[in-house]
Amino acid sequence: MRNRNKPWADDFLKENNHILAEEPFSNKGNWQQSFSKNQPLHLEIGAGKGQFIAGMAEKFPEVNFLGIERVKTVMVGAVKKVKTAEVENAVLINEDAKDLRDMFGTDEIDHIYLNFSDPWPKKKHHKRRLTHETFLEQYRDVLKSDGRITLKTDNRSLFEYSLSSFSKFGMTLEDVTLDLHELEDGSNVMTEYEQKFSAKGQPIYRCEVINRI
Numbered sequence: 647m648r649n650r651n652k653p654w655a656d657d658f659l660k661e662n663n664h665i666l667a668e669e670p671f672s673n674k675g676n677w678q679q680s681f682s683k684n685q686p687l688h689l690e691i692g693a694g695k696g697q698f699i700a701g702m703a704e705k706f707p708e709v710n711f712l713g714i715e716r717v718k719t720v721m722v723g724a725v726k727k728v729k730t731a732e733v734e735n736a737v738l739i740n741e742d743a744k745d746l747r748d749m750f751g752t753d754e755i756d757h758i759y760l761n762f763s764d765p766w767p768k769k770k771h772h773k774r775r776l777t778h779e780t781f782l783e784q785y786r787d788v789l790k791s792d793g794r795i796t797l798k799t800d801n802r803s804l805f806e807y808s809l810s811s812f813s814k815f816g817m818t819l820e821d822v823t824l825d826l827h828e829l830e831d832g833s834n835v836m837t838e839y840e841q842k843f844s845a846k847g848q849p850i851y852r853c854e855v856i857n858r859i
């Protein structure tokens with residue numbers, strides 16, 4: 647997304663173009679070339695200020711991470727986090743995720759993360775939810791057949807909608823938890839929104855689904 651009245655954001659992103667993909671649509675099918683090692687490719691949609699992707703890249707150096715965030719001024723925060731983490735396995739994309747099939751080849755992605763996606767509570771806006779079937783159609787194509795989607799949210803209504811949407815679409819629900827932080831097994835990397843909501847005592851819902859089984 648272009649935001650012409652924030653030239654400081656443009657300048658900052660230009661200075662850090664080793665972290666930000668400059669022409670993401672021309673990388674379709676060839677994303678491994680953006681990384682120093684050829685290894686599984688995980689994609690976060692709506693990466694926000696980047697705490698999750700930076701933390702995951704540090705924790706899992708054997709995975710290449712891509713993060714899409716459409717708001718340029720928010721993306722600046724994500725670039726800062728990845729830069730501070732000094733990781734080589736995270737690349738960011740400043741675009742809207744509505745055109746995933748123009749950005750990724752068939753079966754190119756191993757795992758998609760949807761973290762605290764905008765809930766769009768009004769029924770007339772449900773088609774904007776990142777788990778609406780129009781998005782699932784795209785995920786199905788860009789994900790490998792045994793690829794996975796992990797969704798985390800504090801929003802019960804979005805969670806229930808998403809479980810139903812995944813199931814109706816024929817994706818296999820593998821793991822569903824209604825209180826992620828109760829598990830306390832050390833595997834979870836928190837996002838900014840997750841920290842904020844869990845500090846207020848709200849339970850965090852998570853599910854993991856498999857593309858085609």
Ligand code: SAM
Nearest residue numbers: 692693694715716717742743761762837838839
């Ligand atoms: N994932 C972060 C977290 O958990 O802290 C941010 C959550 S915030 C509620 C949702 C983010 O997704 C926003 O930064 C928004 O700009 C981004 N977003 C929503 N729809 C998007 C889309 N279609 N393409 C790219 N980014 C999107």
